[in-house]
Amino acid sequence: MLTFTIRRLLLAVPTLLFISLVIFLLLKLAPNDPMAQVPLTVPPEVKEKMREALGLGAPIHVQYYKWLVQMFWIEPQVLIDHMTGSTFAEGKLRVISWQTRSPVMDIVVQRIPQTLWVVGMAYLVGVLIAIPIGIYSAYKQYSIFDQIGTFISMIGYSVPPFFSGVLMIVIFSVLLGWFPSIYDTTLVVDSWESFGKQLKQMIMPVMVLALQTTAQISRFMRASMLDNLNQDYVRTARAKGLSEQVVVMVHVLRNSMIPVVTVIALGVPAIFGGAIITEQVFKVNGIGQLLITAIQANDLPMVQTLTFMFAILIVLFNLIADIMYGILDPRIRYD
Amino acid sequence: MTIKAILMGAACSFVIAPAAMAERGSDGHLNIIYWQAPSTMNNYLSGGTKEMDAASMVLEPLARYDETGAIVPWLVDEVPTVANGGVSEDLKTITWKISEGITWSDGTALTSADVKFTWEYCTNPDGGCANSNYYEDVVSVDTPDALTAVVTFGVPKPFPYGPFVGGNTNIIQAAQFAECVGAKAQECTTENFNPIGTGPFMVDEFRPNDVITFKANPNYRDPNKPSFATVTFKGGGDATAAGRSVLETGEFDYAWNLQLAPDVLSNMEAAGKGKVISGYGSSVERIMVNLTDVRPEAGDERGTVAKPHPFLTDIKVRKALSMAIDRGLLTEIGYGATGKPTCNVLPAPAIYASSANDACLVQDIAGANALLDEAGYARGGDGIRAKDGVKLSVLYQTSTNAVRQDYQALVKQWWGELGVEVELRNISASVFFGSDPGSNDTFQKFFADVEMYTNNFSGTDPESYMGGWKCDQAPTPDNQWQGNNMPRFCTEAYDALVAEMAVTGDIDKRIMLAKAMNDTLMQAYVMLPITHRSDVSARSNTLEGVRMNVWDTETWNVADWTRAK
Numbered sequence: 001m002l003t004f005t006i007r008r009l010l011l012a013v014p015t016l017l018f019i020s021l022v023i024f025l026l027l028k029l030a031p032n033d034p035m036a037q038v039p040l041t042v043p044p045e046v047k048e049k050m051r052e053a054l055g056l057g058a059p060i061h062v063q064y065y066k067w068l069v070q071m072f073w074i075e076p077q078v079l080i081d082h083m084t085g086s087t088f089a090e091g092k093l094r095v096i097s098w099q100t101r102s103p104v105m106d107i108v109v110q111r112i113p114q115t116l117w118v119v120g121m122a123y124l125v126g127v128l129i130a131i132p133i134g135i136y137s138a139y140k141q142y143s144i145f146d147q148i149g150t151f152i153s154m155i156g157y158s159v160p161p162f163f164s165g166v167l168m169i170v171i172f173s174v175l176l177g178w179f180p181s182i183y184d185t186t187l188v189v190d191s192w193e194s195f196g197k198q199l200k201q202m203i204m205p206v207m208v209l210a211l212q213t214t215a216q217i218s219r220f221m222r223a224s225m226l227d228n229l230n231q232d233y234v235r236t237a238r239a240k241g242l243s244e245q246v247v248v249m250v251h252v253l254r255n256s257m258i259p260v261v262t263v264i265a266l267g268v269p270a271i272f273g274g275a276i277i278t279e280q281v282f283k284v285n286g287i288g289q290l291l292i293t294a295i296q297a298n299d300l301p302m303v304q305t306l307t308f309m310f311a312i313l314i315v316l317f318n319l320i321a322d323i324m325y326g327i328l329d330p331r332i333r334y335d
Numbered sequence: 336m337t338i339k340a341i342l343m344g345a346a347c348s349f350v351i352a353p354a355a356m357a358e359r360g361s362d363g364h365l366n367i368i369y370w371q372a373p374s375t376m377n378n379y380l381s382g383g384t385k386e387m388d389a390a391s392m393v394l395e396p397l398a399r400y401d402e403t404g405a406i407v408p409w410l411v412d413e414v415p416t417v418a419n420g421g422v423s424e425d426l427k428t429i430t431w432k433i434s435e436g437i438t439w440s441d442g443t444a445l446t447s448a449d450v451k452f453t454w455e456y457c458t459n460p461d462g463g464c465a466n467s468n469y470y471e472d473v474v475s476v477d478t479p480d481a482l483t484a485v486v487t488f489g490v491p492k493p494f495p496y497g498p499f500v501g502g503n504t505n506i507i508q509a510a511q512f513a514e515c516v517g518a519k520a521q522e523c524t525t526e527n528f529n530p531i532g533t534g535p536f537m538v539d540e541f542r543p544n545d546v547i548t549f550k551a552n553p554n555y556r557d558p559n560k561p562s563f564a565t566v567t568f569k570g571g572g573d574a575t576a577a578g579r580s581v582l583e584t585g586e587f588d589y590a591w592n593l594q595l596a597p598d599v600l601s602n603m604e605a606a607g608k609g610k611v612i613s614g615y616g617s618s619v620e621r622i623m624v625n626l627t628d629v630r631p632e633a634g635d636e637r638g639t640v641a642k643p644h645p646f647l648t649d650i651k652v653r654k655a656l657s658m659a660i661d662r663g664l665l666t667e668i669g670y671g672a673t674g675k676p677t678c679n680v681l682p683a684p685a686i687y688a689s690s691a692n693d694a695c696l697v698q699d700i701a702g703a704n705a706l707l708d709e710a711g712y713a714r715g716g717d718g719i720r721a722k723d724g725v726k727l728s729v730l731y732q733t734s735t736n737a738v739r740q741d742y743q744a745l746v747k748q749w750w751g752e753l754g755v756e757v758e759l760r761n762i763s764a765s766v767f768f769g770s771d772p773g774s775n776d777t778f779q780k781f782f783a784d785v786e787m788y789t790n791n792f793s794g795t796d797p798e799s800y801m802g803g804w805k806c807d808q809a810p811t812p813d814n815q816w817q818g819n820n821m822p823r824f825c826t827e828a829y830d831a832l833v834a835e836m837a838v839t840g841d842i843d844k845r846i847m848l849a850k851a852m853n854d855t856l857m858q859a860y861v862m863l864p865i866t867h868r869s870d871v872s873a874r875s876n877t878l879e880g881v882r883m884n885v886w887d888t889e890t891w892n893v894a895d896w897t898r899a900k
Contacts, residue, residue, distance in 0.1 A: 031766050031769065031771055031773070031774040031776065033765065033766070033768075033769025033771050033774075033777075035769065042382040042465055042466075042468070043468045044779075044817035044818065045817065046382075046464070046465060046466075046467050046468050048817075049460070049463055049464070049467070050382075050463040050464075050465055051463075052463065053461065053462065053463025053518065053520070053521055054463065054521070093522070096521065096522070097374075097543070099374040099375075099543070099544065100374040100375050100524075100527075100528075100543035100544065101375060101380055101520075101521045101522070101523075101524065101527055102375075102524040102527070102528065102543060103524065106524075107543055107544075110542055110545070111545070169576075169579070173579075173584050173586075174579065174583045174584055174606075177584065180584075180586055181576065181579065181580055181584050181586060182368070182569060182572070182576070182580050182586055182587065184567075184569075185542065185545055185546055186540070186542075186546055186548055186567065279571075280571065280572060280573065281572070281576070282572075283569065283571040283572040283576065284571075285372070285542075285544070285545040285546070285570070285571045289544075289545075289571055290544065293372070293544050296765060297374075297765075298765055298769075
């Protein structure tokens with residue numbers, strides 16, 4: 001298992017390098033201009049000067065090399081400096097966003113908490129709701145509960161957040177006035193009152209996102225449970241005289257969780273990627289909003305860094321999913 | 336409690352009460368939403384409106400435009416003019432006298448050295464300053480004493496209010512930005528996010544593209560202002576959500592740039608929590624007509640004056656295209672109460688607006704058809720007009736935007752009634768308004784027959800804007816397709832008018848010249864203006880003192896904003 005993990009990690013290095021090159025070239029080939037958002041009242045020669053100041057005049061391979069050095073050499077130094085108080089990175093040029101002229105990683109660090117709170121919480125809530133629904137729907141297949149569960153999953157699958165989010169805002173913010181329609185990212189939770197505020201502003205985005213997660217995971221859970229419920233070992237367990245609760249919750253559930261855990265693990269990178277649409281709708285301004293605004297402004301270093309971070313997370317969580325598979329199911333061994 | 340104590344208490348409360356009425360910070364917290372979030376507080380590095388408005392909470396120019404477009408003194412006692420001796424007779428120098436006692440938020444005094452430094456900062460060739468055009472022709476800024484700054488121009492400047500006037504040219508503190516000149520400007524994150532200013536507020540925390548929190552500047556020159564103690568300047572979402580947060584839920588006090596469908600906006604306003612406010616600047620949605628041949632067959636000379644357009648060079652065709660457009664209907668559909676149909680490319684400030692072209696407000700399809708008949712374009716079997724084998728078939732491009740696509744569809748229908756075939760195309764705004772000379776889809780390269788977009792100018796003086804249609808302003812391969820003369824319009828008469836304006840100081844003559852230039856362009860039908868667009872914002876009913884300003888920043892008088900009692 002260890003050699004497998006090491007081999008996979010080593011293989012990940014060229015994979016990620018290749019991904020970064022592809023992202024870089026794709027962004028370069030796009031005919032967007034980082035100065036397109038600058039108003040027309042700014043004369044073209046001034047725009048040209050601004051472009052040069054951003055380092056856009058340099059040849060493509062030089063720009064790519066600069067990014068690689070900044071990303072893999074200088075940024076880790078900044079991290080070490082931050083943790084140990086050393087000064088390795090002092091005076092070195094970091095990955096700088098074209099929109100804000102500030103280090104990309106600083107903004108990412110600023111945005112991560114919002115995204116983790118809202119999108120992470122939604123994922124957690126979604127999973128916690130989905131698993132019991134999946135179990136019960138499978139156990140009582142074609143019951144009214146199962147039918148309703150299926151119906152809600154269908155809604156979760158098919159209604160996009162730009163509809164459900166706005167619908168929630170219109171109902172709960174505009175008509176009822178219960179929750180704020182705009183997420184306050186500056187809120188510091190330091191008392192019960194501010195905790196209440198945080199809870200209030202999180203409810204709507206978390207619910208919109210959780211609906212989607214629930215829909216997906218509960219379908220997986222139900223299908224996996226159904227597969228196992230008809231297995232011979234379940235009949236054996238029942239024949240032994242075990243109670244229904246032990247049969248379902250211990251024997252069947254454990255075996256059914258194997259594929260579901262993989263699906264859940266593979267969904268984790270998406271949390272860090274944020275939720276582009278939901279974040280926009282509720283003004284959460286997390287990683288998703290950061291990515292979409294960077295794309296609109298053609299802020300190449302920002303888009304490049306963010307998408308590359310997603311690539312790392314996806315590769316990493318694929319590996320974690322594979323390892324967990326092996327741990328949960330002793331029959332699976334990679335060596 | 337003794338009687339003496341009670342009397343003392345009563346006396347004290349009398350003394351305190353009137354002061355408390357207008358005390359700094361007495362109105363608590365102000366919430367502003369800009370759905371496009373500011374990415375920096377240093378507007379010299381962005382040039383965008385959102386950054387300019389955010390910076391204007393903190394940084395200030397020497398003088399600025401009020402909501403009527405008049406120049407008002409801001410950090411100075413009076414605006415220099417030739418009449419008061421502040422501007423030299425040869426129109427080459429302007430002398431600014433900074434008011435006594437103005438300090439930065441850190442308590443140090445504002446001096447003419449800061450003014451000089453600001454000019455040096457923005458004109459440094461490696462700095463990438465977005466507003467360097469405002470300092471064009473400035474050869475020196477001298478500081479004879481701590482409060483006097485003398486700006487010298489290399490050429491006579493009939494309108495010397497480019498530098499240090501309006502929200503584009505705020506004064507920055509020399510002490511703070513001394514290390515941030517030139518290429519270093521891009522790396523000074525702390526300074527760019529937390530500039531020290533003379534304005535009513537100072538930055539508490541800046542989160543790029545997310546939210547800015549401000550607090551009142553304790554050293555602001557008026558001890559009773561600003562009346563708000565803290566401000567949240569939130570970004571993110573879209574125009575609809577921003578409008579909703581002010582007009583429907585009342586969570587925010589001020590929302591910027593609400594270009595929404597007219598019925599959406601009026602429905603929101605009906606909720607009764609706030610008011611839609613608007614102001615007409617110089618923004619005009621117009622169709623540009625290309626006078627050059629853009630077909631690929633034209634080869635290297637594609638899109639240049641060397642290859643004239645096969646039929647759009649005929650003024651009768653251009654005029655017919657203009658006559659067929661119902662500007663009133665388009666404006667009603669696209670902008671409702673926030674737009675006005677117009678026949679001028681220079682409709683504002685009002686003193687410059689010509690009335691010579693107003694006939695275009697009435698659609699005349701029959702007249703347009705007659706004009707094309709007269710010009711010799713006959714309808715073929717397919718209903719499309721042609722002359723000498725050249726079909727009247729145009730490619731009509733614009734940026735991707737729901738209102739623009741509505742305009743395109745209607746115009747296509749009307750031109751179809753003339754027997755003109757129209758192919759529509761829309762291009763993502765980030766490509767269309769980009770200026771990559773390698774892309775064939777930019778509005779400057781203009782590889783289409785007609786294109787539509789909005790343009791405007793900042794400030795109130797139209798000289799450089801109207802100068803954009805000189806012959807040498809045409810985008811060509813030689814200048815990497817830069818320039819504002821999209822139609823590639825070129826006449827000696829027009830260039831002469833531009834040259835004359837550059838040396839004319841008298842305001843009445845300047846008005847006459849600007850009108851003449853506008854009329855020349857309009858009567859040549861190289862541009863077909865459609866809608867004079869207003870800037871639309873919304874304010875809460877509880878927010879008072881807002882004076883919507885299209886000539887400067889919308890936050891220009893934020894020091895005077897108060898909470899309704």
